[in-house]
Amino acid sequence: MLKLLDADSSRRLRKFFEETGYTEGNLRKHLGAAELPSRQLRNEARLLDRTSEHTPLNALLRWFWVGIAQQRGRAATVIPSKILALLLESGLVKAEGNSLLPAAMLLHFNGFFVASDHASAIERKHAELVLWPNPTSRSLHRFAVRRHSRATLDLGTGSGILSLAAAQFSDSVVATDLNPRATAFARFNAHLNGVENIEIVEGDCFAPVAGRRFDLILSNPPFFITPQTDHLFCDNSMELDGLCRRLVKEAREYLNEDGYMEMLCEWVQVKGEPWEERLGEWLEGTGCDAWVMKNFTQDPEEYAQRRIRETSHDASQDAASYANYMHYYRHQGVQAIHDGLVVLRRREGKNFVRMEEVPSNPTGDLSEMILSTFAAHDLLGKCDTAEKLLTIHPRLAQDVRLEQICTISEGNWKAETLTLRLTSGFPRHLEVQPQVAEFLSLCDGSRTAVSAILEFASKPNSSSPDKVATECLGIIRKLIERGFMTAAESSPER
Ligand SMILES: C[S@@+](CC[C@H](N)C(=O)[O-])C[C@H]1O[C@@H](n2cnc3c(N)ncnc32)[C@H](O)[C@@H]1O
Numbered sequence: 001m002l003k004l005l006d007a008d009s010s011r012r013l014r015k016f017f018e019e020t021g022y023t024e025g026n027l028r029k030h031l032g033a034a035e036l037p038s039r040q041l042r043n044e045a046r047l048l049d050r051t052s053e054h055t056p057l058n059a060l061l062r063w064f065w066v067g068i069a070q071q072r073g074r075a076a077t078v079i080p081s082k083i084l085a086l087l088l089e090s091g092l093v094k095a096e097g098n099s100l101l102p103a104a105m106l107l108h109f110n111g112f113f114v115a116s117d118h119a120s121a122i123e124r125k126h127a128e129l130v131l132w133p134n135p136t137s138r139s140l141h142r143f144a145v146r147r148h149s150r151a152t153l154d155l156g157t158g159s160g161i162l163s164l165a166a167a168q169f170s171d172s173v174v175a176t177d178l179n180p181r182a183t184a185f186a187r188f189n190a191h192l193n194g195v196e197n198i199e200i201v202e203g204d205c206f207a208p209v210a211g212r213r214f215d216l217i218l219s220n221p222p223f224f225i226t227p228q229t230d231h232l233f234c235d236n237s238m239e240l241d242g243l244c245r246r247l248v249k250e251a252r253e254y255l256n257e258d259g260y261m262e263m264l265c266e267w268v269q270v271k272g273e274p275w276e277e278r279l280g281e282w283l284e285g286t287g288c289d290a291w292v293m294k295n296f297t298q299d300p301e302e303y304a305q306r307r308i309r310e311t312s313h314d315a316s317q318d319a320a321s322y323a324n325y326m327h328y329y330r331h332q333g334v335q336a337i338h339d340g341l342v343v344l345r346r347r348e349g350k351n352f353v354r355m356e357e358v359p360s361n362p363t364g365d366l367s368e369m370i371l372s373t374f375a376a377h378d379l380l381g382k383c384d385t386a387e388k389l390l391t392i393h394p395r396l397a398q399d400v401r402l403e404q405i406c407t408i409s410e411g412n413w414k415a416e417t418l419t420l421r422l423t424s425g426f427p428r429h430l431e432v433q434p435q436v437a438e439f440l441s442l443c444d445g446s447r448t449a450v451s452a453i454l455e456f457a458s459k460p461n462s463s464s465p466d467k468v469a470t471e472c473l474g475i476i477r478k479l480i481e482r483g484f485m486t487a488a489e490s491s492p493e494r
Helices: 007-020 024-031 044-050 056-066 072-076 081-090 119-124 135-143 161-166 180-192 242-254 275-283 300-311 315-331 366-382 386-390 434-440 449-457 465-482
Strands: 093-096 099-102 105-109 112-116 149-155 170-177 198-202 214-219 255-270 288-298 334-346 353-357 393-396 400-409 412-422 429-432 485-488
Touching: 007 056, 007 081, 007 112, 007 180, 024 044, 024 056, 024 105, 044 056, 056 099, 056 105, 072 081, 072 099, 081 093, 112 161, 112 180, 135 161, 135 255, 135 334, 135 366, 149 161, 161 170, 161 180, 161 198, 161 214, 170 180, 170 214, 180 198, 214 242, 242 255, 242 275, 242 334, 255 275, 255 288, 275 288, 275 334, 275 353, 288 300, 288 366, 300 315, 300 334, 315 334, 334 366, 366 465, 366 485, 386 449, 386 465, 393 449, 393 465, 412 434, 429 434, 429 465, 434 449, 434 465, 449 465, 465 485
Parallel strands: 149 170, 149 214, 170 198, 214 255, 288 353
Antiparallel strands: 093 099, 105 112, 255 334, 288 334, 393 485, 400 412, 412 429
């Protein structure tokens, strides 16, 4: 395994990697794409060609990206002897005769160097494989609520990637994992990056943090829904989606009031039930507000095929594996498998549960989007009567645009549709009537809802103030909930 380096040695290694250009942005340019070596993609020949020139960067890439051995004498002509000594001392590189072999893959993510098992290890059915920063870790990282946290928990830390990022806005982070190889990698990565406020503990789910509470819990748990439990990094050890359900059910006990838990997960839809039903049971009585953002849906057949392709590279086993998977799903009445993000917030009082299907390409500051969505629900919860809602100061969000589509008719442009679009967060849109668009132009935070409604109702050809009020309040409520509008409760926001 890897050996922890002292602070000075870690700094020297990082500096060398940075100076040679082993950085996220540069690697993309240098390699032509940031994809890892993969038998499925059959890209090793291209990566070897891209790294054929004998330079320090290519020597590092051949070890820590492509994952191949290099002759010691040849490597020593481009890698300074002190750096080579540190690579050997840390165990990142190990000697076998005249060859120097990489013992880990090294990715640069979000300013951190992250060691993990090599991507090719997945093909060797390595049960205790430690995953590299991958699309799921990147996704959860983007959604992480980045406000000051007194204590953050990263449950199922793997390489420690989420902990490294969370350490920047947290007083302290606890990183846990059931796999001792993962805690070793996470500890190594914390040292390598000079991050000192991460405590790393081995254990099952919440057990290592019994009795402790957090402002933020992040978890990218092993959520695959398969009949097998071979891989710790992805196979859920309980029946179907049981592990994710367990984490949701237990979360409250480990959260401070107003603390968030964000968890990626997959869940099944059982025949005859709507997709929300199963999650409804998970979320019942948690003592938390919940927002479920459902992303992809797959039927069991495509899901089985995909998971087999991802975790098994022995085609001769495909027929048996597929039969086993399908028997499991049929036996359990699984109709579909969904994935998404579950966000919980511990809060005293009557909790809300919001479940929705969301587009898969959100943009902008997603931490801010999560905080403002929960704030919108708080506001609407407080303004639960028309009288209260009339007193708020509604304001269209900065990222809202109004789009008009016109068609040509008898030589003139004729307005067909007016659409409100949100340009950050989830790309939402909402078709509106021209009168609604006109009313919304009054919602700039300078007047109360009642003033905006009265002003609008006083325009020629308007309906009665009561009718306008009912309709406008409905619109305000909907727009606040969907993120198109914000509002101050009493004093105007200018
Ligand atoms: C999908 S990986 C995520 C790793 C990392 N957080 C990331 O986002 O890249 C799931 C991690 O959970 C760990 N794990 C599996 N079962 C666990 C359990 N019962 N309790 C805690 N960790 C577990 C695995 O060892 C693995 O490191």
